[in-house]
Amino acid sequence: MGQPAFQLVRRDIRAQYAGSGLGLVWALLEPLILATAFIFLRHSGMISIGDITLPYAVYAVTSLMVWQTCVDGINGGLNSITRMRPLLKTTQVSAGSVVWVVILTACFFHLFRLVVALGVALAFGIHDPVNLIAYGLLSFLAPFFGVAIGLLVAPFAELYRDLKILVSSALRPLLFVSGVIIPIPDQFSFLGVYNPIAVAISTARGALVDVGRVDYGLAGLWLAIMFIVFAIALFIFRRTLRIVL
Structure with a gap:
């Protein structure tokens, strides 16, 4: 039996910010x-940004917080073996535990960003609790x-x-073609x-405008696709983990 996932998550977060005076604040500063x-x-x-249905500050902050969580999730998964290598070599940490650490760590940081995003939305007059809750829930597609x-x-x-x-290198230009800070042109x-x-x-941000107009079909399709991707990734990860150490 390996170390509990929550203990590994706490250890991983501490290791990421060891020696940092600002600590978790760095998770919010870049976006x-x-x-x-x-x-x-x-x-x-x-x-020129064009016509948008939200105050631009809300548009930018709520989008960037979700974007940063996506990036953290990608980098967390990508670097999971490197970060956990010392434990994987010296203890009986399973591949499943590593995966849980990556997921829970990404969700942990996302919670901090979510508080900031919702705070900005409230400050600019978005007070509908249904919209705010829907944004919060749908934003967890990102991690x-x-x-x-x-x-x-990985x-x-x-x-x-x-x-x-x-x-x-691919993530930086992707920022500008994902509708994060500038809406995607119709063409x-x-x-x-x-x-x-x-x-x-767009799914999370759209919920702030009108929950009923969110394209749940597209979001559901991609959720199903990413479940398949995750299942394939987990299978490969488990089969190859001890080989690549």
Whole structure:
């Protein structure tokens, strides 16, 4: 019997911020700084965002918090073997425990971001409890989608380290084509359909506007696809974990 997953999660979070004075604040700073920059650019007229149904501050912050959780999930899954290698080599930690650590850690950080996102929404006049609750619940598509993608790539990334660089390099431009800080133009609407990260963001953000107009069919389709991806990733992860250590 390995160490309980919650104990491993606590150890993993402490290790990530060991020696950091700000600690968990760093989990919020990057998306908040980026949101602040684009809010300034938009209000100064330096960039044109187009018509949106939410105050831009709400649009940017609520989107970026979900985006950052997706990225954390991908990176958490991608680096799970590297981070847990000392424990995997010296204790009887199972592959299943590692997966739970990645999922719970991503959800833990997402809870902090969720509080900030909901606080911004409330500050700008979005007070409908149904919309706020729906945003909170639907935003948890983000950690699941991210972890599923990261875990699928993780064993291969341990064998071919360039994969980690490739994934990290791809995430930055993906920020600008996922409707995170700038709405996806109509002529490129397919980017919001075939991109699971964009679907997670637009689904959660759409709930703040009108719960009834959220495309639950598309969200459900991608949820089913990501369940399959997660199942495949878990199978590969378990079969290859001891090989890549």
